[in-house]
Amino acid sequence: MSDRIFGIACLLLAGFYLVSASTIELGFIETPVGPRAFPYIIGAVLAISALYPIFVPDAPPEWPDMRGLVEIAFAAAVMFAYAWLLPTGGFVLCTAVAAAVLSWRLGTTPLAAATAGVAISVGIYVVFHLVLGLSLARGPWGF
Amino acid sequence: MDALSSLAAGFEVAFTFQNLFLALLGCFLGTIIGALPGLGPSNGVAILIPLAFTLGLPATPALILLTSVYYGAMYGGRISSILLNIPGDEPALMTTLDGFPMARKGQAGEALALSGIASFVGAFFATWGLVFLAPVLVGVALLFGPAEYFALYALAFATLGGIASRNQAKAAIAAMIGLGISTIGVDAMAGVARFTYNEVHLYSGIDFLVAIVGLFAISEVFLFLEHRGEGGASTSGTKLSRVTAPVSMLKESAGAMGRSTVLGFIAGVLPGAGASLGSFISYTVEKRISDKKGTFGKGDPRGVAAPEAGNNAAAGGALVPMLALGVPGSGTTAVLLAMLLALNITPGPLLFQKNPDVVWGLIAALFIGNIMLLLMNIPMVSLFVRVLLIPPRFLMPAVAMISFVGIYGISGSTFDLMVMVGFGVMGYVLRKLDVPLVPIILGILLGGEMEKSLRRAVQISDGDWSVLLSSPLTIGLWAFAIIGFVAPLIIGRYLRPKIADEPQAEGADPD
Numbered sequence: 001m002s003d004r005i006f007g008i009a010c011l012l013l014a015g016f017y018l019v020s021a022s023t024i025e026l027g028f029i030e031t032p033v034g035p036r037a038f039p040y041i042i043g044a045v046l047a048i049s050a051l052y053p054i055f056v057p058d059a060p061p062e063w064p065d066m067r068g069l070v071e072i073a074f075a076a077a078v079m080f081a082y083a084w085l086l087p088t089g090g091f092v093l094c095t096a097v098a099a100a101v102l103s104w105r106l107g108t109t110p111l112a113a114a115t116a117g118v119a120i121s122v123g124i125y126v127v128f129h130l131v132l133g134l135s136l137a138r139g140p141w142g143f
Numbered sequence: 144m145d146a147l148s149s150l151a152a153g154f155e156v157a158f159t160f161q162n163l164f165l166a167l168l169g170c171f172l173g174t175i176i177g178a179l180p181g182l183g184p185s186n187g188v189a190i191l192i193p194l195a196f197t198l199g200l201p202a203t204p205a206l207i208l209l210t211s212v213y214y215g216a217m218y219g220g221r222i223s224s225i226l227l228n229i230p231g232d233e234p235a236l237m238t239t240l241d242g243f244p245m246a247r248k249g250q251a252g253e254a255l256a257l258s259g260i261a262s263f264v265g266a267f268f269a270t271w272g273l274v275f276l277a278p279v280l281v282g283v284a285l286l287f288g289p290a291e292y293f294a295l296y297a298l299a300f301a302t303l304g305g306i307a308s309r310n311q312a313k314a315a316i317a318a319m320i321g322l323g324i325s326t327i328g329v330d331a332m333a334g335v336a337r338f339t340y341n342e343v344h345l346y347s348g349i350d351f352l353v354a355i356v357g358l359f360a361i362s363e364v365f366l367f368l369e370h371r372g373e374g375g376a377s378t379s380g381t382k383l384s385r386v387t388a389p390v391s392m393l394k395e396s397a398g399a400m401g402r403s404t405v406l407g408f409i410a411g412v413l414p415g416a417g418a419s420l421g422s423f424i425s426y427t428v429e430k431r432i433s434d435k436k437g438t439f440g441k442g443d444p445r446g447v448a449a450p451e452a453g454n455n456a457a458a459g460g461a462l463v464p465m466l467a468l469g470v471p472g473s474g475t476t477a478v479l480l481a482m483l484l485a486l487n488i489t490p491g492p493l494l495f496q497k498n499p500d501v502v503w504g505l506i507a508a509l510f511i512g513n514i515m516l517l518l519m520n521i522p523m524v525s526l527f528v529r530v531l532l533i534p535p536r537f538l539m540p541a542v543a544m545i546s547f548v549g550i551y552g553i554s555g556s557t558f559d560l561m562v563m564v565g566f567g568v569m570g571y572v573l574r575k576l577d578v579p580l581v582p583i584i585l586g587i588l589l590g591g592e593m594e595k596s597l598r599r600a601v602q603i604s605d606g607d608w609s610v611l612l613s614s615p616l617t618i619g620l621w622a623f624a625i626i627g628f629v630a631p632l633i634i635g636r637y638l639r640p641k642i643a644d645e646p647q648a649e650g651a652d653p654d
Contacts, residue, residue: 006576010316017323017338025335031598032606035330035337038594042326046319052312061575064369071368076568079361082547083560095547099540102364106536107371120541124548134197134552 003057010050018043071105078102090139091129096121146274153503156203157511162504165200165208166512170519173215178223178527181367181535182542183232184216184418184458185474185581186359190542192482193352193549202486203501207508209482210462213475214266214512217418217458218520221258221451222527226251234418234454237426241439241446248442256388257396257444258451259520264400265452266513269408269459273466274506276412277495280467284492289600290611294620296593299414299470300582302627306413306420308579311628317578321586322593324349331591332598344558351481351587353550353563358580359478360546361567366574367539386524388444396448399429407453411460414627417473421457422450459509466490466502470589474581480588489592 021039064072082098100117104110128134156162176187188209195205220235225242238258245254287295304314327338328348339345403425410421429449430439439446461473469491471477483490488498495502520527550563570580597611604610612618 002576006578013320020338020340024330024337026333031333031602033598033601035333035335038597039323039326039337042319042322046316046323049312049315049319053310053316056312058310058577061577063575068369071371072365072571075365075368076564079543079547079564079567080561083557083564086551086557086560095544099544102540102543103536105368105371106539108536116537116540120537120544124541124544128194128548128552132198134194134548135555136548137551137555 001057002060002063003053007050007052007054007057011047011054014043014047014050017046075102075105086137088139090141091136092121092125093139094137095124146278149278149499149503150274150507152499153505153507154510156500156504157207157507162204162207162508163511165204166211166508167515169208169211170215170512170515173212173217174219174222174516174519174527175530176212177216177219177221177235178231178531179219179533179538180223180227180229180231181363181539183220184213184234185478186356186363187216188212188475188478188482189352189355189359190546190549192478192485193356193553194545195482196352196485197549197552202483202488202498203504205482205486206479206501206505207512209479210505210509211512213479214455214458214509215516216475217266217455218259218262218516219527220454221262221447222255222524223531225254225258225447226528227531234422234457235450236419237422237450237454238447240426240450241441241443244440244442245444245447250442252386253388253392253444254447255524256386256521257392258447259517259524260388260393261396261400261403261448261451262455262520263513263517265404265407265455265457266459266516267510268404269411269456270506270509270513272408272412272456273459273463273509277463277467277502280463281492281495284468286616287492288614289596289603290613291616291620292596293593293600293611294617294624295468295470296589296596298620298624298627299472299585299589301624302414303472303582303585304579305628305631308582309577311632313576313578314582317573317580318582318586321583321588322590323586324354324583325587325590326594332595344556349562349587350554350559351584352485352553353559354566354587355478355481355584356546356550357563357566358570358573358583360542361564362570362574364539364543365567365571367535371536386521392444396445399433399445399449400452402432403429403449403452404456407456408460410453411457411472412463414464414470414472417461417475418454418457421460422454425453426450466494466505467492469494469592471585474584477581477584477588481584484588 017039021036021043024036026034078098078101082094086094096117099120100113103116104113108116129136176182177184191209191212195208216232217234220231221238221242223229223231224235224238225246228239228243230236230239242254242258300318304311304318308314327345329336329346336346406425406428407421410424411418426446426449429445433445461476465471465476465480469489471480480490488494488501547560550559573580600610601608612621
């Protein structure tokens with residue numbers, strides 16, 4: 001079933017891609033191969049290959065149970081939030097929180113996770129910013 | 144003996160304090176990356192690229208650092224294979240078959256020493272192969288026009304899909320997704336925007352480093368979250384005695400090392416077949432030749448030497464098409480290609496003419512790094528064993544955060560970070576569905592050049608598409624591509640590691 005859904009998703013993607021390709025402006029110069037040709041080929045091959053998993057699906061993968069899915073969605077949300085808040089909160093604070101949360105979800109006790117988060121954050125800050133001179137996100141306090 | 148004098152010049156480039164230090168650092172980091180299960184050569188190198196890039200390292204030092212990591216990871220993978228029965232990375236899978244039984248017999252030290260020496264032999268002779276074969280291939284590549292290049296790129300995708308994956312259709316889908324991503328942004332030839340949907344961030348296209356780090360490193364974090372609590376690592380069961388191999392054992396395994404080096408190197412040079420295939424073929428062939436008493440799989444030293452020599456030789460071999468043609472044959476060489484492209488260096492025949500110092504400096508550094516690795520991996524192996532005991536629940540958050548630092552360092556854009564997380568989720572889903580990730584990376588990397596050569600070829604012939612099949616070279620390349628894609632369907636069951644067909648391969652890192 002998973003493979004069939006994947007195939008159909010790819011087929012839809014190919015259709016969307018091909019329609020988008022047909023709206024590409026052609027520019028002023030007439031050339032034998034314009035900017036649309038290569039995307040047309042890609043879209044066509046994608047559509048044809050997508051048929052295979054629909055008709056001949058592999059054995060379904062072992063998807064994680066509900067709890068696992070929630071864990072993964074939560075981790076992805078933490079990472080998105082991290083990316084979003086980085087310029088506001090500054091590197092050290094955001095990284096400490098994000099690393100601590102991830103470590104906690106991977107099975108560390110809350111106190112140890114908090115310590116690990118701070119250690120990871122400060123460690124990266126010292127090595128990459130102070131020693132190697134990489135520019136990291138500056139928050140309201142300059143770090 | 145042109146190659147030798149170029150190599151001598153290369154040693155002058157490599158013998159600076161900075162380059163030697165970077166080679167040492169790369170070897171050290173590489174061994175750790177290889178040894179840690181879940182961190183393999185391709186995502187290790189992927190995380191380090193943005194860092195090397197933002198630190199402003201010039202091309203030669205940056206390449207020396209990263210290829211040392213690549214070689215180092217090939218050495219490091221064996222440590223956890225032997226001690227824990229968990230391959231540190233995919234190429235080290237075959238080493239578990241005889242390495243772990245040896246460790247259980249109390250021969251862990253011998254197995255580590257022997258595999259270290261086998262790794263050295265494989266990598267050393269493969270680097271010599273690189274010295275002599277790459278210039279020959281460059282000579283051939285100079286005859287290539289745009290139509291030939293288009294066929295060559297198609298060949299790379301076809302063999303990658305045919306040999307290295309379990310399902311051809313899924314490999315083709317992956318390649319097309321990658322190529323499709325590469326078309327996003329302003330088209331350089333016609334100057335029009337494609338697939339940007341009026342989003343300013345998309346005009347410059349999707350940065351391939353963002354895609355690589357997301358697909359490889361971030362998706363790994365999700366896989367760990369799913370499998371958390373399963374199979375804790377511990378080395379308590381095995382005692383590490385002195386790490387030396389008796390001379391008799393070396394003598395016994397010498398033939399295995401020699402044969403495996405040759406086989407591994409050939410497997411590495413073939414586009415699409417990386418170090419995993421090298422170690423697999425080496426082990427299988429060696430088993431057929433030497434296993435007369437049925438000792439393979441029960442701790443036969445030759446079963447440890449063969450895959451290790453094979454995968455290190457394949458790692459060297461895989462650099463040949465990447466440097467000489469600009470067409471990587473495996474996951475990690477694709478990532479190394481990304482590094483070169485990020486530095487505005489296009490590999491291929493022109494690289495050898497325009498930047499000989501880069502190529503030969505790199506090759507010389509590989510020789511030096513290989514010796515450093517041998518010294519590091521035998522007397523100091525217990526140090527790496529200790530690193531193995533860092534639990535993933537601390538390691539994976541650190542890996543994720545370092546990935547963010549690297550990508551943020553390149554662009555300073557939070558949009559890129561979000562795209563990276565998006566790629567991480569996509570990578571996780573695709574891995575679950577058994578869709579290979581390497582064709583996606585290759586598509587993103589090569590898409591631009593592939594389209595350019597297609598358009599040039601047809602433009603030169605004034606709109607006649609038959610130009611793509613007009614020369615004997617193009618016909619030969621297309622024929623190879625079709626054979627490479629179709630033949631494994633027929634004989635594939637014999638070519639592929641059976642263990643890799645089991646679901647645990649989802650978490651394994653491509654080489």
